[in-house]
Amino acid sequence: MPLQPDESPGFLLWHVTLRWQRDIAAVLAPLDLTHVQFVLLTTTWWLNSHGEDPNQLAVATQAGTDVKMTSQVLRKLEAKSLIRREVDQADTRARRLRVTDRGAALAQAAVAAVEAADAAFFRPVRDPVALLAELRSLADR
Structure with missing residues (x-):
């Protein structure tokens, strides 16, 4: 017998993801960034700030995105x-790839906005350390 939708981890994850994505899109809109632009800009900025001048494949790999879309x-x-x-x-x-000075400033502002949105979204989580461990475990599969 199939699970009820509210008993399906995948279905619930889908809904949680949609709500979280809406919150992230809302904080990025005033910065004129889409979520994927944010991810690729900040990934490039992070790699640059750690002494790397990545190519697009390295950025796509770090971000977990499709190379062509990247x-x-x-x-x-x-x-x-x-x-x-x-x-x-x-x-x-x-x-x-090198982030411009303008890009670096925007990346830092965007990271602060996204981290604040994350903090608000995940505030109800009872054990954030355990949640992070579980998410890492799932991501590493």
């Missing part, structure tokens, strides 16, 4: 002057 979004971020795509001297087919 390329399209990175072009949009470049058009907004948030990142620079520079020819890789070792492989002229590849582009190295």
Whole structure:
């Protein structure tokens, strides 16, 4: 016999994810960023701040995004002057990514906004440390 929808972990996760995504989209809208733009901008910024000049494959891998979609979004971020795509001297087919000063400032502001939204969204969780452990376990599968 099938589970009732409110007894299905996958169905509940889907609904929780939708609510969380709406909250994140709401805090990113005033910054003129979509959620995926935020993820790729901040991933590039984080890699840059740790001494890396990643190519698009490295950013996609770190972010867990599709490479082709990543390329399209990175072009949009470049058009907004948030990142620079520079020819890789070792492989002229590849582009190295650097966040601009404007992009770095926006990334930091966006991270603060998203972290505040996360804190508000997850405030009712009784054991946030256990939740993080469970989410990491699921993500590592």
